[in-house]
Amino acid sequence: MHHYFIINPAAGQGKAAKLVPAIREYMEGEGLPFTIYQTKGVGDAMAYVRYMAKKGPARFYACGGDGTLNEVVNGLKKFPQCQVALIPAGTGNDFLRNFTNMENFQDIAAQVAGEAVAIDVLQVNGRRVVNMTNTGFDSAVVAQAAKLKKIPFVAGPLAYVLAVAVLFCRPMGKDLSFRTDNGKEAKGKFLLTALANGKFYGGGFCPAPMAKINDGKLELVAVRKVSRWRFLHLVGAFRKGTYLQEPAGEKLVFQDCCTRVHIHAKETQKLSMDGEIVPFTHLEVVVEKGGLSFVVPKGSALLEERDVME
Ligand SMILES: Nc1ncnc2c1ncn2[C@@H]1O[C@H](COP(=O)(O)OP(=O)(O)OP(=O)(O)O)[C@@H](O)[C@H]1O
Numbered sequence: 619m620h621h622y623f624i625i626n627p628a629a630g631q632g633k634a635a636k637l638v639p640a641i642r643e644y645m646e647g648e649g650l651p652f653t654i655y656q657t658k659g660v661g662d663a664m665a666y667v668r669y670m671a672k673k674g675p676a677r678f679y680a681c682g683g684d685g686t687l688n689e690v691v692n693g694l695k696k697f698p699q700c701q702v703a704l705i706p707a708g709t710g711n712d713f714l715r716n717f718t719n720m721e722n723f724q725d726i727a728a729q730v731a732g733e734a735v736a737i738d739v740l741q742v743n744g745r746r747v748v749n750m751t752n753t754g755f756d757s758a759v760v761a762q763a764a765k766l767k768k769i770p771f772v773a774g775p776l777a778y779v780l781a782v783a784v785l786f787c788r789p790m791g792k793d794l795s796f797r798t799d800n801g802k803e804a805k806g807k808f809l810l811t812a813l814a815n816g817k818f819y820g821g822g823f824c825p826a827p828m829a830k831i832n833d834g835k836l837e838l839v840a841v842r843k844v845s846r847w848r849f850l851h852l853v854g855a856f857r858k859g860t861y862l863q864e865p866a867g868e869k870l871v872f873q874d875c876c877t878r879v880h881i882h883a884k885e886t887q888k889l890s891m892d893g894e895i896v897p898f899t900h901l902e903v904v905v906e907k908g909g910l911s912f913v914v915p916k917g918s919a920l921l922e923e924r925d926v927m928e
Contacts (some may be wrong), residue, residue, distance in 0.1 A: 619677055620653065620676045621651065621653075622670055622676055622678045623641050623679045624655055624686065626657050626663065626681065626685075628682075629681075629685070630682070630683060641726055644727060657686070663689035667689070672697075675700060675701075677700070678690050679913075680705070681705040682707050682708050683707070683709055684712055685894055687748055688748055688749075695746060700911070704913075706720075706723050710822075712750070712816065713816050715816070715818040716816045716817055716831055716921050717919065717920060717921055722916065722918045728918075729913065731915070737909075738834060740813065741905075742903050743902060745891060747891050747892050748815060749814075749819065750818075751891050752889070752890050753794075753810075753888060755790060759785060760781075762784055786846065790809055791808060795881070796840060800874055800876045802874045807842065807843040808840045808841060811838075811840040812826060814837040814838075819890075822857065823857050825839050831912075834877065834907040835905060836903065837875055838874045839871055839872075839873050841870060852864065878903070878905070882900050882901075883899050885899070887899070
């Protein structure tokens, strides 16, 4: 089997490019067939992977963040015989947090020796999402930070802090309506909505501690509009994944574990798909059960809910 290493030089402020010497040394030492490819811009990883997958079964290592992984996974939409691995070199690396012994993901030998397992992916209006798709205050922060980063001397974390401050002063809560294939419905103003395959997003926030990437289900959590004061109070619990146990949690959150969700927004909203922002008014999110062959490096395993809560 051929091994393709897809390096995103823009991810994690250049972390991925630093992996190249170790990859080359290991693969040459083992005499394994491999190719290292540096992506040239947005969409290039997807196009390259789609082209190479036509040549036959192969393993594609996404070397970057969740955005790079998303592109590789979308490139393999029609190639179930190909495998995907992740060598984390991004900023947030949230998908990785769904596994134990995360350090093994950096170890080229453990990656090459790893076995592929079937995991679920989400189809969001036809595009694949491997970790999380979300809308509300959080996706607005990502979009606002991207704008602020264009200002000289405003980079990295500062852009996010400023974005939170700007949005905190604006009206919060968006008009959304939901329908799931379990027959659950909800309508009203919502602060944050996450449709989760994985448990984490935003650099370690845990909106869906009960999500499992191989259970054939997605977790829908939609937090209703609350006062700014309550919002501030909830942030810590939201980060830890304990907010669902808050008093009046059932009234606060519309929640379902299902396989299909329809969402309608009264006005155009920003949607994050594994961290990439797109506009939407209508969404259909469907689980593609076991749709991806994902390599778990030797020595790692899937994280259970109890591991998060400990
Ligand atoms: N050569 C390139 N130049 C600029 N952008 C690129 C290039 N190659 C890929 N990209 C884009 O870089 C974006 C960010 O990549 P990625 O999400 O992997 O990194 P990150 O944002 O640092 O990490 P994370 O999502 O884990 O926080 C993706 O949208 C991808 O399409």
